Structures are given as structure tokens and as C-alpha cells.
Amino acid sequence: MSSFSANVAAAAISARPLVHAPQGLRFVETSMVDKLPVVQELMREHWEELVLDAKAMPLRLDEARYRGLEAAGILLCIVAYDGDQIVGYSVGVLFNHPHHGDVRTLSNDSLFLSKPYRKGLNGVGLMRATEAAAARHGAAMITWNAEPGTSLESLLPALGYAPMNTLYGKGI
Secondary structure, eight states: OOHHHHHHHHHHHSOSSOEEOTTSOEEEEOOHHHHHHHHHHHHHHHHHHHOSOTTTSOOOOOHHHHHHHHHTTOEEEEEEEETTEEEEEEEEEEEEOSSSTTOEEEEEEEEEEOGGGOSTTHHHHHHHHHHHHHHHTTOSEEEOOOOTTSHHHHHHHHTTOOOOOOOOOOOO
């Protein structure tokens, strides 16, 4: 097992921070609500990069919903730090799958690293930290949303993920 893999395995057992990426980022499980004021700028960067229909999908953070999911214990948030600066995040919702009631699943809603940090294994580190945290919270499955043609779509099979469904959307 590589030292990076060993760090990730140790992160599944230990408290926060979860893991350090080879480039020096650290990934910390945290309260999303507490980080919203800081993360909002990154969320705007993320939205501007990927939104297909800005009119149908305006960026309007629902802080009350985040609070409710967090209070229910089903919101999982990992932030990526470079020193004291937040440079990325992974946010997902834990639930028991409706068709497979015994299968606790993390459905990742957002995965983002600021462009200067999308090199080396930073993205993989954030994903592995998310996997480790999800496992600590009892998840046996994790799903990711990947925009077609992105590096994430290419990366997922290399990390052992298989396509499950194709998601389509349009504004109505």
C-alpha cells in the first residue's frame, strides 16, 4: 500500500483532518453551514464554470435547507485547505437507498477545486477523503455527478467507479 493509500486508510479511522494530499492540501470534514460565508465565492466559481442554463438554474444557496440537512445528520461536507484558505469542497447527502433500504449511500452533490489546485492528486485526495468520511458515517455506496466531457468523467472509471445511470436535464 502506498503512503497516500495508507494516509487515506488511516483517515477512515481517525478524527479530523482527514488526509493530506501530496501537494500539501488538507481535507477536513466540517459543518457546511459554518463555512457558507467563506465557500460562497467558490460556489459561484463552480456555478459559472458548469451551469448550462443560468436562467433555469440561478445560484441561490438555500441556507435553511443546508441547516436542516446538517441538523438531521445527513449532510457531509469536506473542505480542502491550502494553509488557512479554503480552495475546494465536496458536499453530499447520506441516505438509505429507497430501492435497497439497507444500503446507506452518499450522493455527492458538489465536488469542486479552484482551478490552480486541479493538478497532481488534489482532486483524487478530495474524493478519497469524501469516501473515507462517508464510510465512517456508515455509507456502503457513493455516487458522483460528472458533467459530460470533464476530467471527472474520465477519472471516475480509473478510481473503480462504474456508470450507473445517465442524468439529463432541461429547464421547463
